[in-house]
Amino acid sequence: xxxxxxxxxxxxxxxxxxxxxxxxxxxxxxxxxxxxxxxxxxxxxxxxxxxxxxxxxxxxxxxxxxxxxxxxxxxxxxxxxxxxxxxxxxxxxxxxxxxxxxxxxxxxxxxxxxxxxxxxxxxxxxxxxxxxxxxxxxxxxxxxxxxxxxxxxxxxxxxxxxxxxxxxxxxxxxxxxxxxxxxxxxxxxxxxxxxxxxxxxxxxxxxxxxxxxxxxxxxxxxxxxxxxxxxxxxxxxxxxxxxxxxxxxxxxxxxxxxxxxxxxxxxxxxxxxxxxxxxxxxxxxxxxxxxxxxxxxxxxxxxxxxxxxxxxxxxxxxxxxxxxxxxxxxxxxxxxxxxxxxxxxxxxxxxxxxxxxxxxxxxxxxxxxxxxxxxxxxxxxxxxxxxxxxxxxxxxxxxxxxxxxxxxxxxxxxxxxxxxxxxxxxxxxxxxxxxxxxxxxxxxxxxxxxxxxxxxxxxxxxxxxxxxxxxxxxxxxxxxxxxxxxxxxxxxxxxxxxxxx
Numbered sequence: 001x002x003x004x005x006x007x008x009x010x011x012x013x014x015x016x017x018x019x020x021x022x023x024x025x026x027x028x029x030x031x032x033x034x035x036x037x038x039x040x041x042x043x044x045x046x047x048x049x050x051x052x053x054x055x056x057x058x059x060x061x062x063x064x065x066x067x068x069x070x071x072x073x074x075x076x077x078x079x080x081x082x083x084x085x086x087x088x089x090x091x092x093x094x095x096x097x098x099x100x101x102x103x104x105x106x107x108x109x110x111x112x113x114x115x116x117x118x119x120x121x122x123x124x125x126x127x128x129x130x131x132x133x134x135x136x137x138x139x140x141x142x143x144x145x146x147x148x149x150x151x152x153x154x155x156x157x158x159x160x161x162x163x164x165x166x167x168x169x170x171x172x173x174x175x176x177x178x179x180x181x182x183x184x185x186x187x188x189x190x191x192x193x194x195x196x197x198x199x200x201x202x203x204x205x206x207x208x209x210x211x212x213x214x215x216x217x218x219x220x221x222x223x224x225x226x227x228x229x230x231x232x233x234x235x236x237x238x239x240x241x242x243x244x245x246x247x248x249x250x251x252x253x254x255x256x257x258x259x260x261x262x263x264x265x266x267x268x269x270x271x272x273x274x275x276x277x278x279x280x281x282x283x284x285x286x287x288x289x290x291x292x293x294x295x296x297x298x299x300x301x302x303x304x305x306x307x308x309x310x311x312x313x314x315x316x317x318x319x320x321x322x323x324x325x326x327x328x329x330x331x332x333x334x335x336x337x338x339x340x341x342x343x344x345x346x347x348x349x350x351x352x353x354x355x356x357x358x359x360x361x362x363x364x365x366x367x368x369x370x371x372x373x374x375x376x377x378x379x380x381x382x383x384x385x386x387x388x389x390x391x392x393x394x395x396x397x398x399x400x401x402x403x404x405x406x407x408x409x410x411x412x413x414x415x416x417x418x419x420x421x422x423x424x425x426x427x428x429x430x431x432x433x434x435x436x437x438x439x440x441x442x443x444x445x446x447x448x449x450x451x452x453x454x455x456x457x458x459x460x461x462x463x464x465x466x467x468x469x470x471x472x473x474x475x476x477x478x479x480x481x482x483x484x485x486x487x488x489x490x491x492x493x494x495x496x497x498x499x500x501x
Contacts, residue, residue: 117146137171162194218480272479322354329355
């Protein structure tokens with residue numbers, strides 16, 4: 001595969017033509033960069049024609065590749081959005097959390113829409129960091145459409161949608177798209193209102209939740225800057241200067257000494273968390289490290305709790321449902337297991353008593369033999385394909401049991417005569433009722449909880465989506481270097497100064 005790329009580079013070096021606009025053709029086929037030559041009809045001494053793509057062809061190819069990437073991204077995001085957090089596959093689900101990192105409980109439809117929106121938003125933000133503003137804008141507007149499928153109360157209660165609007169307007173600025181000023185104005189107004197509700201008028205609500213508000217101040221730098229530029233184009237020069245000065249003052253308060261940043265990074269911390277915590281610590285290295293450590297411990301605690309919660313959900317699925325269709329109560333189950341009773345017997349007693357602790361305990365202590373029929377998960381009479389013969393029934397009836405009871409017991413015990421007789425003696429000749437098929441262990445997942453397995457193609461798309469662009473640090477969106485913001489502030493203040501002259 002590297003042969004094609006190396007060949008194009010050599011041709012580029014000799015011809016001084018950029019390699020990305022070169023196309024190689026042999027035997028009537030375009031040679032693809034990512035396939036071996038032997039698979040593309042190219043043999044020893046084959047003639048290869050080199051052509052240069054025109055600007056129009058390059059643009060068309062770029063648009064086609066961008067459309068293909070967008071389609072793959074949406075497919076991967078949709079696949080992830082459709083999965084539940086209690087899925088059997090920890091690697092393939094999205095968790096939606098509040099500002100403190102605690103998961104939010106949402107209706108399935110809204111959870112899927114939010115998941116889709118947030119994945120597209122993250123992908124768009126990754127393009128922003130690479131300064132791929134055109135592709136970023138497409139992804140962010142797709143995320144905007146997904147967010148709008150949610151209730152307005154959700155959008156105004158958290159900061160995700162507000163930050164998305166801020167990112168969209170930032171794209172307008174970087175693309176010099178002045179024609180979108182009306183949309184930019186409405187988005188910035190919504191963003192400011194949402195920040196006020198989420199963070200408080202003076203960020204006091206945010207400080208109460210996280211302990212400080214310095215991380216989110218970077219968003220205010222961008223907000224004040226964009227509002228100032230908007231005022232500039234509306235010919236409101238005094239307001240523009242006020243807002244630009246406000247952005248500059250806030251930016252200066254967030255500047256981090258480069259040597260201190262490298263000092264924290266050299267201790268093994270990520271540059272993003274190092275910058276954010278140095279800002280929160282006012283530049284004090286020791287305090288920044290303490291904040292990083294405390295934050296990691298809080299995150300670890302939340303992850304452990306959520307892992308335990310998912311394990312309990314999976315256990316509930318395995319234990320089945322009670323006679324009245326309810327899931328087995330995990331807390332009651334663990335209490336009885338903690339008393340020393342066998343796990344299978346405990347599960348069977350709770351299924352038969354509809355999670356009644358006292359009745360289940362009584363059953364376990366006084367009539368454990370009644371649970372014998374339900375303690376072996378492998379003994380499912382519906383799956384057994386054997387034949388109950390008359391001689392087998394006769395051997396059971398000889399010891400005093402009714403023929404119909406004998407047949408049913410033999411069916412349950414898969415034709416095992418000895419086990420059948422022992423069970424019937426233990427039950428006094430009366431078989432206890434078994435849970436319905438849907439209430440048995442391992443079959444209690446409701447219809448709306450059925451997991452759709454990801455195809456290999458979807459898994460590949462998910463990996464492409466997550467690995468390069470989805471940050472592990474949930475506060476990555478707050479890690480703005482503010483270098484570009486500083487340049488725009490200087491540019492527009494200079495323009496305002498020239499107008500005053």
